[in-house]
Amino acid sequence: xxxxxxxxxxxxxxxxxxxxxxxxxxxxxxxxxxxxxxxxxxxxxxxxxxxxxxxxxxxxxxxxxxxxxxxxxxxxxxxxxxxxxxxxxxxxxxxxxxx
Numbered sequence: 394x395x396x397x398x399x400x401x402x403x404x405x406x407x408x409x410x411x412x413x414x415x416x417x418x419x420x421x422x423x424x425x426x427x428x429x430x431x432x433x434x435x436x437x438x439x440x441x442x443x444x445x446x447x448x449x450x451x452x453x454x455x456x457x458x459x460x461x462x463x464x465x466x467x468x469x470x471x472x473x474x475x476x477x478x479x480x481x482x483x484x485x486x487x488x489x490x491x492x
Contacts, residue, residue: 397438397452401459405434408460412467419472426470430463437462 409430413423420426441458442450 394442397442397450397455397459398435400452400456401434401438401463402431404456404460405431405463408434408463409467416471419474420470426467429466429470433466434459434463 406427409427413420413426438455438459440462441455445454
């Protein structure tokens, strides 16, 4: 169990560090992202360990479960990409004119 927790925490930290490096402009503070990634991975490992039941604990499945839940938690932190400043010719919610 200790190896599963340590491995999933390290995978969550690596995933969140990659997210901070890739999406720095679309994420909140890096400390928040790193903590969320690690906690998501630990919760995912616990959830996978509990769902598999007694006698079916495999390290690989637990690590994959932790990694998937960490990715979901990190995806919830993403903000939308900034839009371009180009204005459209039509105002919003206008009907097209015939003619």
